[in-house]
Amino acid sequence: MDDASYEDFARARLPGLLRYAAALTGDPEQARDLVQDVMVRAFTRWRRISRMEHPDAYLRRMVTNAWTSWRRRWAVRAITVIPDEQLHNLAGDTPDTATTLTERDALRQQLDALPRRQSAALVLRYYEGRSYEECAEILGCAEGTVRSLCSRGAAAIRQALEHEAVPSLASTAWAKDSS
Amino acid sequence: MNDVLVDVLRDRADLAPDPDELWDDIRHGIDARRGRRRATVAAAGASAAVATAAITAVAIVPARSHQHAITAGGPRPAPASTSRPTAPGGPPTRAVVGRPARLVPVKPPAAAKLVLSFAPEGWRYVGSSPSSTAYSNHGGSPDVFADKVVLLYGAPTQTRYPLTIGTHRGAIWTSTGYTAVEVRLSATRALTMQVPPALALTKTQLIKMVGTATVRAGALPGRG
Numbered sequence: 001m002d003d004a005s006y007e008d009f010a011r012a013r014l015p016g017l018l019r020y021a022a023a024l025t026g027d028p029e030q031a032r033d034l035v036q037d038v039m040v041r042a043f044t045r046w047r048r049i050s051r052m053e054h055p056d057a058y059l060r061r062m063v064t065n066a067w068t069s070w071r072r073r074w075a076v077r078a079i080t081v082i083p084d085e086q087l088h089n090l091a092g093d094t095p096d097t098a099t100t101l102t103e104r105d106a107l108r109q110q111l112d113a114l115p116r117r118q119s120a121a122l123v124l125r126y127y128e129g130r131s132y133e134e135c136a137e138i139l140g141c142a143e144g145t146v147r148s149l150c151s152r153g154a155a156a157i158r159q160a161l162e163h164e165a166v167p168s169l170a171s172t173a174w175a176k177d178s179s
Numbered sequence: 180m181n182d183v184l185v186d187v188l189r190d191r192a193d194l195a196p197d198p199d200e201l202w203d204d205i206r207h208g209i210d211a212r213r214g215r216r217r218a219t220v221a222a223a224g225a226s227a228a229v230a231t232a233a234i235t236a237v238a239i240v241p242a243r244s245h246q247h248a249i250t251a252g253g254p255r256p257a258p259a260s261t262s263r264p265t266a267p268g269g270p271p272t273r274a275v276v277g278r279p280a281r282l283v284p285v286k287p288p289a290a291a292k293l294v295l296s297f298a299p300e301g302w303r304y305v306g307s308s309p310s311s312t313a314y315s316n317h318g319g320s321p322d323v324f325a326d327k328v329v330l331l332y333g334a335p336t337q338t339r340y341p342l343t344i345g346t347h348r349g350a351i352w353t354s355t356g357y358t359a360v361e362v363r364l365s366a367t368r369a370l371t372m373q374v375p376p377a378l379a380l381t382k383t384q385l386i387k388m389v390g391t392a393t394v395r396a397g398a399l400p401g402r403g
Contacts, residue, residue: 010205014198022195023188032196032204033320040208040325107187127188 006046010039013056021063023123026112038062060124060138068116110157118153125150208325210355280378282387288312292398293330293370296391299378302328310401325356328374330392333400335369337361344390351385360389370394 014035021031042049042059049055111119117139124135125146135146280299287294291307295314302314306321313321314328321327340348340363349362353376361371372389374380380388 011198011202014202015195018195018198018201019192023192026191026194028194028196029318030320031194032201033323036201036204036208036325037320037323039205043205043209104183104187104190107183108191111187122184123188126184127192 005050006043009050009055010042013059014039016056017059017063020060020123020128021067023127024063024067024120026108034063034066038066054137057134057138061140064117064120064124064138065140068120106161107157110160113160114153114156118149118156121146121149122153204325207356208323280380280384282384285314287393292395293332294393294395295328295330295372295388296393297388298328299380308401309397309399324373326375328372328378328388331371331373331401332394332398333369333371334367335361335363336371337363337369342386344386349386349389351382358385360385362389364394368400 017039018031018035021034022028025031025034038059042062049058052058111122114122120139121135124130124138125132130138132143132146136143139146139149141149282297283300285295285298285302285304287296288304288307291304291312292309293307293312294304295312298314299316302316305313305315305318305327307313308321310332311321311324312330313324315326317326319327337350337352340350340361342349342351344360344362347362347364349360351358351360353359356376357373358376358380359371359373361369363369370389370392372385372392374385374388
């Protein structure tokens with residue numbers, strides 16, 4: 001097994017993979033554990049993975065699969081407390097901080113409440129800016145399924161935000177993915 | 180596409196841990212996995228390397244139906260030295276640096292099928308499956324065993340069990356990334372406790388921990 005080749009690859013891809021996992025989970029500790037677990041497993045399969053056309057996409061697929069199959073009950077019990085300072089950082093430099101905090105926190109909560117494949121599709125599509133084809137490769141499904149996952153995820157968030165009376169976000173165009 | 184969603188996702192991504200720090204953990208996990216593989220291979224041969232030193236007297240507490248309760252009756256071990264040796268295969272990790280290896284009673288979590296009665300001070304239950312339970316001093320996922328104290332229920336892995344733990348036979352071995360104590364409960368079942376070597380637990384402490392562990396009804400054999 002080529003340790004050097006694995007290390008070169010892992011070190012180069014680790015930052016992006018961690019950011020992906022953090023966007024997916026919303027929890028840095030879970031992201032750390034998820035990526036660590038995947039990278040250790042990837043090492044044992046490195047001979048095969050290194051011959052793939054897109055090993056990077058395969059690792060994202062491993063992370064996504066690990067995330068979607070991780071014990072749900074554990075995720076439900078894991079309560080992430082977001083410090084005020086972090087919430088302020090989430091708000092960015094906007095004039096109406098209170099409204100933005102409420103909106104973004106509501107959006108964050110709805111992301112966490114989505115079925116995991118839906119949230120993975122949204123992260124790949126909106127955060128990583130991947131094409132439907134790339135999303136499909138990583139999620140291991142058809143492009144049409146990715147479109148459906150994104151659409152249903154967006155609709156679920158929109159519906160929840162409407163229910164929670166956060167109309168400014170609920171009415172935004174992203175919820176109707178037409179791209 | 181909406182900027183707010185992208186911003187929220189980007190903000191979440193910004194919380195990602197330091198890759199360099201994680202790389203150390205990944206190397207540690209790889210070393211531990213290699214160690215486990217070596218241990219398994221070694222166990223398959225007649226020359227399996229297991230500790231053979233004598234242990235303190237232990238007594239078995241009769242188990243309730245479908246339960247194995249193994250209680251160590253030896254003298255309470257003295258607190259370990261605060262000077263920690265470096266873990267084999269690398270420096271101590273973030274999980275165990277500076278943690279005193281003094282055993283304290285812990286309340287067995289109701290949900291877990293495998294539970295400790297004593298754990299290193301500062302270590303707490305983090306989660307379990309029917310075949311494993313993890314304790315940690317830094318949180319983290321119960322699915323990742325590196326740097327955690329883990330109880331595993333499954334098939335015996337050793338060919339020799341030179342120790343007596345209660346009325347059961349047991350073995351202790353050290354590999355890269357972990358020290359393990361295994362109690363052979365039957366021909367097909369064993370309870371294995373895996374601990375980070377950097378905790379520097381004494382053999383008596385290891386025996387006490389695994390000797391007071393309980394396998395509850397509902398535990399299912401597996402390897403984690």
